[in-house]
Each structure stands twice: as C-alpha cells, then as structure tokens.
Amino acid sequence: MIYAVFAPLVVTLLIPLISKWKEKIHTGWFLLPIPFLIFLYFIQFAGENFTPKSEVYPWIPSLDISIDFYLDGLSLLFVLLISGIGTLVVLYSIYYLHKSEQLKQFYIYLFLFMFSMLGVVLSDNVFVLYTFWEFTSLSSFLLIGFWHHREGSRYGALKSMLITVFGGLSLLAGFIMLTVISGTTSIQSMIEQTDVIVDHPYFPLLFVFLVLGAFTKSAQFPFHIWLPDAMEAPTPVSAYLHSATMVKAGIFLIARFSPLLGQEPIFFAVISVVGLITLFWASFMAVRQTDLKGILAFSTVSQLGMIMAMLGFGTEAAIFAAVFHILNHATFKGSLFMIAGIVDHETGTRDIRKLGGLMTFMPMSATLAVFGVFSMAGAPLPFLNGFYSKEEFLGATVELNQYTGGFLGFLQEAIPYIAVIGSIFTFVYSMYFFFGTFRGPFKEKELDKKPHEAPVGMLISPTILVLGVILIGLFPNAVNEPFLAHSAEAVFGGDIHAHLKFWHGFETPFIMSLIIVGIGTILAVTRKKWAGVYNIFPRKGFNEVYNFVVDSIENGSKKITETYMTGSLRHYVAFILTAIFLICFSIMIISNGFAFDFSQTADITIPEILVGLVMAIAAIATIFTTSRLGAIITVGVVGYGLSILFVLYRAPDLALTQLIVETVSVALFLLCFKHLPELRKLPSHPGVKSTNSLIAICFGGLMTLIGISAHSTKLFSPISDYFLEQSVPLGGGHNVVNVILVDMRGLDTLFEITVLGIAALAIYGLIKLRHNKGAK
Template identity: 55%
Template sequence: MIFAILMPFIIAMCIPFIARFKSKIHTGYAVFATALSIFIYFLTLLVSGETDIFYHYSWIPSLGLDLTFYTDGLALFFALLISGIGALVAFYSVHYLSKNERLGHFYVYLLLFMGAMLGIVTSDNIYALYSFWELTSVSSFLLISFWFTKKASTDGALKSLLITVLGGFSLLGALVLLQIVTGSTSIRTILSEGSLILSSDWFPLIIVLLLLAACTKSAQFPFHIWLPDAMEAPTPVSAYLHSATMVKAGLFLLLRFTPVFRESESFFIAVSVIGLLTLFWGSYMAVRQTDLKGILAYSTISQLGMIMSMIGYGTEAALFAAMFHILNHATFKGSLFMAVGIIDHETGTRNIRKLGGLWKLMPVTGIISVLASFSMAGVPLPILNGFLSKEEFFTSSWELAHTRTFSTGFADVLMHVVPYAAVAGSIFTFVYSMYFFFGTFTGKRDKDIAEKAHDPNFGMLISPILLVCGVVIISIFPNWFSHHLLHPAANAVYGEALKEHHIHFWHGFTPALVMSLIVVILGTAFYLTRKYWAGLYQVLPGKLSGNAVYRALLTVSEKQTKTVNDRLVNGSLRQYNMVIISVISVVTLAILFGTNAFDLTNIDVSPVTLPGSLPELAVALIMITAAIGTTVSEKKLTAIIILGVVGYGLSILFVLFRAPDLALTQLSIETITVVLFLLCFRHLPEMERDIKEKLSKKVTNIIIAAVCGLMMTLVGLAAYSQRLFPSISDYFVKYSYKLGGGDNIVNVILVDFRGLDTLFEITVLAIAALGIYSLIKLRHKGEDR
C-alpha cells in the first residue's frame, strides 16, 4: 500500500527527464500509466475484500509522529475515485494539451496533487493528514496558475490559496485540540474516544475549526467564491480537482470524523444549514452564468452543498446517500467538464450566448452532455444514476424527522424544514442543467462557430465516454456498487453496523417520488420562463457579493501591509537592529517573568569564586576594554578589529579553562565573522560620529542596550538556577565510547549524538561550493564577452 501512495511522488521526480522526450511520446502517458496502476491496485483490494490494510513507520516516537496509513471502506472508496478519475483525466489531457505546453511542469503538479489526495484519505496520523492537506492547496495553486501569463489565472490561484490555506490553519488547530483531548495522534484512536471529545470543554471550538477547514476546501457558502475563479485552469485540472477530488477533501474530512460528531446536535444544525444554504445559492447562481465552466462551477458548489447537508443529517440513509452521490457526481460532472473542454477546444469559446445548435455539428459530445446533464438534474430515467442518488437524498430528507430526536426546538423545526429546502435547491439544479444542455446544443448557431465546430478525434472522447458509461452502468447495476463499494464506505462513516441498502428505480408512490416530480415540473416551468424572472438577480445578490467582500479585504490588507513594510523596511540599519533586539528582549523577558524562570533563591552561590590566575583576569579585562572601545570607535576597520579582540579573547579563556576543542571552534567562527564584517563594511560609507545627534536617539540606544544586557544576564541566571531536567552530561560520559567509539567526548557529541548538526554543516559547505562555482562561471562568461 505504501508504494501506491508514494508512487505519484516518485514518478513526479522522474517527469522532468521524461518530458525531454515529449516530441516522441506525450508526457501524459506516464501519468496515465501511474494513475491506472494505482487504480488497479486498489481495485484488487476491493475485489478481494482486503479493506483493512495497515502500514506503520515509527518516525519521531517521542512526539507521537508515526507515519501510519490504512485503508478502510471510506479510504478505499476515495482512493478509487482519485486514481480512477486521475487516470481518465491524464489520458484526456494527452489529447487536450499541446506538446508545446510546459508539460513537465503540468504533470509534476498533477502528480503531487494526486499523491497528496491519496495521503489525505489513507493517513492515520493527524499531522500527516494535515501535511497532505496543505500540499493539495499548494499543488492546486500551481495547477490553477499553470497559464500564468493570464491575469485571471493567477488571481484565481491566489484566491483559492488564501481561502483554502485559511482552512488549513483551522484544521491544524482542530487536530491539535483533538490530540490534547484524547492524548493521541492516531485517527483511529481519536474516533474511539467519541464520548470524551463530546464532553470536553474544547468541543465547540473543535467543531468550529473543523467546519471552517471543510467549508473552505469544499467551497461551502460563503467560502465558495474561490471555485468559479479556479475555472481559469486548464479543463483537465477543472475536471479532476474541482469536480472529483480536491473539493471532495472537505467532505472526506467530515465523513472521517462523523462517527464522533454525528450524535451532536450542534453538528447537525451547523452542517445541515450550511449544506442546504450552499445547495440553494450555488444552484441559483449557476443559472446566472454565461460561461459554460462558470455554470459547472456553481453547479459543483450546489452539488457539494447537497452532499454536505446529508452528512449533517447523520442518519444511516443520509450517509449512504452521501456516499452514493459522491460517486455519481464524479461520473457526470467529470464528463461534463471534459465535454466543455471539447466545446472550447473545437469552437474557441465557452460563452453560451455565442453557442447553440451544436447537436448536429457535435453529436457525440451532445450525447455525452445530455446523459451527464440530465443525470445531474435528477431526471427520472432508468439509465441515469443521478436520479437514484437524488431519490436517496429526498428520502433521507423526508425521513429525518422520524429517525432523529433533539432537545432544542430549533433543531426540531429544522428537521421539518429540511425537505422543503431540499426541493427548493433541487429546482434550480434542474434549471441550470437544462440551461446548460439546451443553451449549448439547441437553438441558433453562430455562423463562425458553425464553420469549424465538429467532434474531436476519438482519443479526446474516450475519457468522457467512459465516464458517461459509468453513469449508465451504475444506474443499471446500482446494488453491485452498493454492496461492494458504497456499503463498506458508509459503514466506516456511520461507525456502526449499517443495514444493507437495496437501490431500485421504482419504489412506488413515495414522498421522494413526489418531491422529484415537483422538482421536474417546477424546474421545467422556471426554465421556460427564465427571461421573465432573470431580473431577480439585480436584486439578489445585486451589488452585494462574496467577491466584493474578498476584494475589499484584500485591498485593506495590502494597504496595511505596505504601511507596515514602509515603516519597518526603510533602509536604516539602526532601526532594523532596534526592532530585532527589542522584540527578542521583550519576548524573552516576558517569558522569564511569566514562568518565574530566574528564581534567585535556587542559585547555589557557594561554589562560585573569582578566577584565581592572573592570565584569566587579564584576558577578561582586555575583553571588557575592547567591548567598550567598539562603541566609541569612529572608524569601520578599527571597530571590526576591536570587536574581534572580544571573540579571540574568549578563545583564550577556553584554552585557559582546558577546552581546546571549543577554543578552535571559537577561533574559526570569529575569523569567519571578522572576514564577513570586512566584506560587508567595505561597501558602506565611513563612520562619522554625529556630534549633534539627538538626545532622544542616544537615550533610546542606551535603554535598548540596557534591556538587552539585562535579558542576557537573566537568561544566564535562569540557566544556572533552574534544573528542570537531569543533566545530560552524565549520559554523554557514559555512552560516548560505548555508542560513538571515541575517547573525545566533545567530538563524539558533535559527530554522532548531534550528527544532524554535522549534516547541516556539510549542506552549508556544499551550497557555498556551488555558489562559488557559479560565480566563477559567471565571471568567465563576462570576460569572454
């Protein structure tokens, strides 16, 4: 299993070399083979019934950081979606992206995202999950801004990064609190401590932070504004990230922790309200769009809201329906995005006002679109899987009041409002689905488009055809998918044994069927009369929008940042030192006072005596004199040399105290420091003491110097007086020869016990060598010219 998770990262490192041969073979085939291999691996686990597979690697046991991956029903469900849709998207991109594009960059970003998503769904350690979570934000930013020469692409990427990273920080806070409450970093252990979490004082804050993370990632209202702008990415990115995978990460997060929170009344209220509000607002705003990808973006928002609301219900039927619709949404929305990519690729536009009548010109693309869009609308046809999961949604909404009981009146009222809200949001879902299909494939054709529009080569059609075949196959054999895929996933979400669900197209005249018929009838009426009520958008939302709030906040933050930057970064070396030294001193003193770290009563002064030898006193006196001389020197070179006396004097003290290793280290450091000072001060003007310097500056300098000196004195006292832990020196004395094989304890400590320091030192030397080599090469090139 671990190889399947690491495989995208391994291949990503090879892509720059593979991309060199893109003139002979498209780089995307390597990514397609990678995703297909991962999909086949997880499919074999599904077929064989091996769902509970664990991989454990003890990384930093003292901090509880263990890399543990496992596949239960939920993880396997999402892993199949990520790898399966990823394989189809990679194959589609081979025919969509020209070989003249920066394919190496594109596929590295795509593989990083795929690996990060696989890491999210299979991680057991909460901090590993968080790391993968943030990697999806970074990699999606790179994918959205792939065409970075377009301002809309970079703006959309920035918006998505700012919003999703905000959610990432919230997730980190929630995970830290969960560790504090349960004392574990294992997700499986946390899920087993549900009662402890629910009774904790931190529970309300955990809920808020977790929901903020999920809502930003899954584009829930009011954080949905990043998703439409992210559509500036290449269509394969939109089909993969923003319909099947990334936007599902927030849903996965809630599903993973649902066994703990589903009994909470606050969880039900918050998640259900957010989901239903997003369902309505996304579907309502989709009808307003004129860009095909814009329509699909808002349709994705509405569909995610519907799934979110079902997670909030927390019932068996609702959680099963949520899993079912996640699967169906991946099939019909992925194929729709690919169809839009085909239309844009062949006609040169996505503006629905310029399109129309494409059915005769692009019949295959039209068949893909009609099946996918009608499935998204929930049209009651036996070959559309979207209708089946929409029926499950309506059923769970109607039965909610009969399956849950709450103590507050608001929750009770909400349960009875849910079915009506579900119908209202679904009506506009039907409208935008009809608007998308009929506005594109029927009606009048633009003359310019009519001359060049046609179905693309078969290679570009394969992926959307397979996805649409998935729409039909799932609708014909829903119970096979229910038994092997959906039921194990819903079991993992519910946290208890889940009864087997049997899916049928015809259930009789049930409330769910009535709700579906109401949606079809009213949706048809709203679509046919759209031109009469479209003016409503001038009132709602009118001039108010989430984008306006985002732009206002961004403008204010940029202005404030510029103000602070101009005040701090003004070219004054004195001010830089003032800020750095002041902050360090104040923070350190605050911590010392707050923790009473320099309790002088703990100092044992009996063994403290003054140095008894004359050389030691002489060296100390020279160092004090040199330190004072540095402050009154009027020449740069003089100040540097006098300052060096202090460092070299410390080396002599180390020799006198029989620490030759420390003396050699100090000599090396001091020599390097003096050389660097000489290199830097060579480019600065000569020091000219300002006799008329303001008294306020002098007083400020004295105060800062005094506070810094006080801070260092108290730090020394605290280090000497406080013994919070036993001294580690005994350990080094005992084991330096036994474990390190050396008689010199200091050398063993530096090379073996603190080998990481040596590794960093080697790294610094290597970087310095590369820098010197680069400068030499640049100089030679300059001489040649």
C-alpha cells in the first residue's frame, strides 16, 4: 500500500521535467495513468470475502509513531473515490486547462492533494493522520488560489485554510488527549478501549475537539462559509475537492471514530443536530445563488449535512444509507461540477441569470445534467442512484426510537420533518440548476460568446460519472455486498445486512418522497414569486462574522507590532535583553538554579587582576568614546586582554584562536571604517541612560551568575574526560581542541565552513551588484 500512497508524491518531483513538453503534449496525459493504476491496485481488494489489511513502517519509535496503513471497507471506499474521481478529473483538466496555464504548478498541487487524501483515509496512527490532514489543507489552499491574480481566489484560499487549519489544531488537541487516555496512537487500539475513553472525565472536551476538526473540514454549519468562496478554484479542483474528497474528510473522521464515540447520547445530539441544520440551511440558501458553482457549493454543504446527520443517528439503516450516499454523491455531484465548468467554458459565464435555452446548443451536456440533477434531487426514478440513498435516509429518520422523553426524544420526533423540509429545497435547487441553465428563453445578448457543445474529450469524464449514476441505480446490489456492506460494517462496528430495491411498498419513506417531489415542484415553478423571502436574510451573514474576526486580529496584531517595531536598533536590543533576563532569571529562581562553588577554581593572582581591570576599563571606555577609531581600538583591547587571560590560564590553543579572531575583527572594522555610521550620542533624557544602564547591569550580572552556576553545578560527569581519553585513540592527536573540531565534530565543522563559504559568496554578490549599479 505504501507505494500506492506515495506514488503521487513521487510524481510531483517529476512534474517540472514533464511540463517542459507541454507545448507538444498536454502535461495531464503523462500523469493520467498514475491515479488510474492506484484505482486498479485497490479495486482488487473489493469482494464479498474482503478482510481488513494493515501495514506498519517504523517512523519515530520513541514517540510510538509509525506509518500504519489500515485498509478496511471504509478506507477502501474513500481510496477508490480518491483515485477513481482523481483519474476522471485529470482527464477532464486536459481539455479544460489550456497549455498556456501554469500546468506545472496545477498538477503538483493536485497530486500533492491526492497523496494527502490517500494518507488521511489509510492512516491508523492518529499523528500520521493529522500530518496528512494538514497537508490536505495546505494543498487545497494552493489549488483554490491557483488563479492567484484574482482577488476572489486569494480570498477563498485564505478563508478555507484559516478555517480548516483552525479545525486541524482542534483535531490535534483531541488526538493528544486520546493518546494520553488510551496509551496508544493506533486508532484501532483506541476503539478497543472505548469504555476507558468514554468513561474518562475529559471525554466531553475530547469530543468537542474531534468534532470541531470534522465540522470545519466538511463545511458543517456555521463553518460552511469557506466552501462557496472556494468555488473560485478551477472547475476540475471543485469537482475533485468539493464533491468527492476534501469535504468528505470530516465525514470520514466521524465515520472512523463512530465505533468509539457513537454509543454516547452526546454523539447523537450534536452530530445529528448540526447535520440537519446544515442540510436545511444550505439547501434553503442554494436557491438564492446565481452562480452555477455557487448553487453546487451550497448543494454540497447540504448533502454533507445529510450524510453527517445519518452518521449521527448511529442505526444500522442510517449508517448504511450514509455510506451509500457518500458514493452516490461523488458520482452525481462530480458530473454536475464538470457540466457547470463546460457551460462556463463554452458560454463565458456561470451566471444563471444570463443563461437559459442551452439544451438546443449543448444537447449532450444537457442530457448528462438531467441524470445528475434528478439523482441529486432524489427523484423516485429506478435508474438513478440518488433516489436509493435518499430513500434509505428518509427510512432511517422514521425508524429512530432509541430515546424517549426529554430533548433527545423531541429531537428524534422532529428529525423526519426537518429531513423532509431540507429535501424539498434540495429538489427546488436541483430543478433551478437544470431548468435555469438548459431550458427557458435563450439570452444571446447576455453571453460573451456563442454557445456550442463541448469537445468530446471534455464530455468523457462526466459521461463516465453519469454512467455510474445509472448503473448503480439499475444494479444497486452489484456494489452492495462486495463493497458497501464492508464500508458500513467498518463504521457500525458489526454486521450489516441490507438488500437494496426500488419498491418497498407504499410505506412512509415513499410517501415522504412524494411529498418532497410534490411540494418541491410547486416551489420550483413559483420560485420567482416567493424568492423575495431571501431579502429578510443578510446576503453575507456568517461571512461578515468571519471578516470581522480576521480584520480584528489583523488590526490588533498591527497595533501590537507597531508598539515594538519602532525602527530603532537600540529598542530591539533592549527588548531582547530584557526578555532574556526576565525569563532566565525567573526560571533560575524557581528551579533554584543559582549555585556558587569556588572550591575548584584557580587562584586569582596580580597579573589576572591587572588584565581584568584593563579589560573592564576598555569596555567602559567604548561607552563614552566619541571617536569611531577609538571605539574600534578599545574593543580590540578587550579581545586581546581575553587572549592574555587564556595564556595565563594555560590555554594556548584558545589564546591563538582568540588572537586570530580579534585580529581579523579589528582588521575588518578598519577596512569598513569609511562606511561605518557616525557615532551618535544617546538622547539627553536621563531616563533613557538609566534604563540602558539598568538593562546592561542586569543582563551582564545574570550572564555572570549563570556562568558561575554552570561551573559550580556538576549534574553529570564532565564530557571533557571522554575527549581527553579518546583524543589519541580515535583522533590520533594530542591537541584535543583540534581533534574535537576535525574528527569528533567533523561534520559540524564542515557545515560551519559551508555556511561561511555561502555567506562569503553572498557578500561578494552584493558587492558586485552594488559595483555594477554604480557603473551604470
């Protein structure tokens, strides 16, 4: 499995080379086989006798973190969607994106996202899952902002990243708590300790952290606001991220942890309520949109809410319906996104107010849209897969009976009505999308170019998806036993037996479907008469809250930054030294770190005292000197005085090193003497000088005390003994310092020299640049 997962990542390294031939052959043709081969590899595992498989690759054993891949029915479903839809998206993008586009960047971002999603759904280690999770946020940010010259693309990319990364950090907190409570980083091992985790007093907090991560990623109310703005991405991105993959990552997370969390009433209450609110609100607001992809965006949010609600129900029927709808939604929504892209590509607009009557000019696209739209609407037609999962959903709402009385009992009774209302608006926006685009009067003057049917190549991908809609609708049990049942069992935590058929009799779910179709048809036909109700609701709503929060953070951080970013080097040094003093001194006091032991120090003689006094006088003189040359000389006196101290304390190697360093430093100062700034006196305000003096005395005193304490504290045996003993056997030299630098720390020394060499080249480049500018 590891080769299949990392294949897209490896391909990203080759894309820059492949893209060089894009003028002759579209880059997508080289990359198309990769997701298809991944799909073929994983499809072989599907079957009635499928059993979970796992692979373990050590990574950070000290932290119990290994790359654990676990393939069960649930992860198999998502892997096939990621690779299968990914194949069709790459094929679609070949015809959608012109060769003049930045294809290299696009496919690098796309395959990085594919790699990230494969890692999310296959990881059994929570921290590896989190790593892939954040990679999806990063790569989706790059994909949404692909057309970065557009302000809308930049805004949508930033919004999606801020919201999903906020959820990701919440998810990390939940994973850390799970690891601490269970003592393991394996998801399957955590599920085996369900009782221990659920009974823990911090379980409610842990639950909140996990669901926040899921809700933000899967655009649940009120975090749904990022998804419509993400529609600024190219249509292949929308078809991939926002129908089949990224937005379902939160769904996957809830499904994966359902065996652990699903037994608690809080799970039913929170997941079901949020899912139903999302279903209703998004379906209601979808009818308000005028952009084709905007309609589909709110439609996606609505459908995700329905799936989330079904997972919250937790019953066998609801979980099977949720898994079934994950598959169905990917087929019909992926095709509709591609159709919307085709309309935009061939007419120059996605504004439904300018569209209409396109069936005459785009018959193939309109035909494909019919199947996708009516499947999304859940119309009671036996050859559309959307009806089956919608019927299963309605049936699951009326079969809830695990709670009696109280809020949960009331919620349980209200769920069927909320489901019907939300589904009615689902039917309305579905009809609005199709009839507003392909039927009605043709508005030739509103279009930028004369519409015509898309190239055959662009129609292949949506055609394959629509064939999936039809084939699953005609033969639903062909994907049930070998595929869906295993997925549902992985979520339910037990055996699931479901037989799919179109006609269950004239029962409650079918009556609910008739009500949805009947009222939905009336509302769709009379939409213009009641659309004024949307004027009651603010057009931006929660987006205003997001904008206010982001603007407040930016303005607040700007004000805080301006208080210390004054442009004064003296202020910066003062801030840094003060912070170091306060932190270090506090820690030393709290930990009783100060220790003073002079029993093993050398005796101080008259020569050392004299040299020390000279160094102190020279150091103080640098403060009062008004001459740049005098400052350089006095600083040199301090350095040479230190060399003399090394000689007096019998450290000739250090003395020679200090002499060389000091000589080079003084020489460099003198070479740059002409370019040094004039010395300026400190402000005459007495508070400035006293503040600087206080900071200097405190910081210097602290460093002195820390030095004495470090010498006086012997927590471990000195490492110098090891170097002294091994200098000759290992390094072959009696000069211990040189042996340490050349042999024992040879690699460090090599990189230090490399850094100095790079710095020298950079300085030389700057000098040449300045010289060339001066020559001009």
